[in-house]
Amino acid sequence: MEFSEIERLDGAYLAHTYSRYPVAFCGGKGATLLGVDGKEYTDFGAGIAVNIFGVNDEGWKEAVKAQLDKIQHVSNYYYSEPTARLAQLLCTKTGAKRVFFGNSGAEANECAFKTARKYSFMKYGAGRSDIVSLNGSFHGRTLFTLTATGQDEFHKYFDPFAGGVKYADADMESVKRAAERACAVVIECVQGEGGVKALPEGFVRDLAAFCRENDVLLICDEVQCGLGRTGKFFAYENYGIVPDLVTVAKGLAGGLPIGACLFYEKTEDVLGPGDHGSTFGGNPVACAGAIEIVKP
């Protein structure tokens, strides 16, 4: 199909939520993308941190196709090998104890926030449910993750929000003021949408110590900065800290929808049957692709 026809259909039938550049991609190899105009483009964006093995990676395609030839979906009433294997791989690689799979970064964060609230409720009762989020952060576009996003420009039009989020600067005095009734603090070690800003090392270490001393859970949102993009598997490893919950998505399955919330020592048994779920969470095709991305 010619570019002009794709552009016309998109304009006529898709919600106008994106301002697109005037090109449609239809193929490529590695970091070279092919446009329907027949031109080659060098890909510096990787689909916003998603195509981390580039496009058309042979090993990844083989893994995904092999799974498609077996079964494309298994409901979470049943077991699935790629799902279990990916969870094992993520845990052995990171020190996490368990994993919950969803389909996106926002869902991974929703899972972490629910876990933090339940952890605190079970231990301390009601009234200690705030999530502290940093100004300049981005955590997703569902109503709660939007609330937890510390940038006003994303908030306009969508009031009222769920509540239970307090905002702080990357400064311990500001965090302490916001954390009076907090169950968790969420950070991106490198704020992505906020301008590719690494949090100061001293602040992250002090924050981890404060969280440990006060039994406030530390959530690292690794959706954009994780998966090798800072030289380590997760960005928090650069800071010498161990979080209580980690969220990851984007490039995890190499270009298929996936999100994951990783539970560390304190949080591994917080969620029980019926507390959380997702129809497509742990989809075997996405997990087969992810194994190929994550495997040593």
Ligand SMILES: Cc1ncc(COP(=O)(O)O)c(C=O)c1O
């Ligand atoms: C740090 C961070 N968290 C969460 C999200 C939301 O991810 P998703 O769009 O997969 O819901 C994003 C998306 O850009 C992100 O950068």
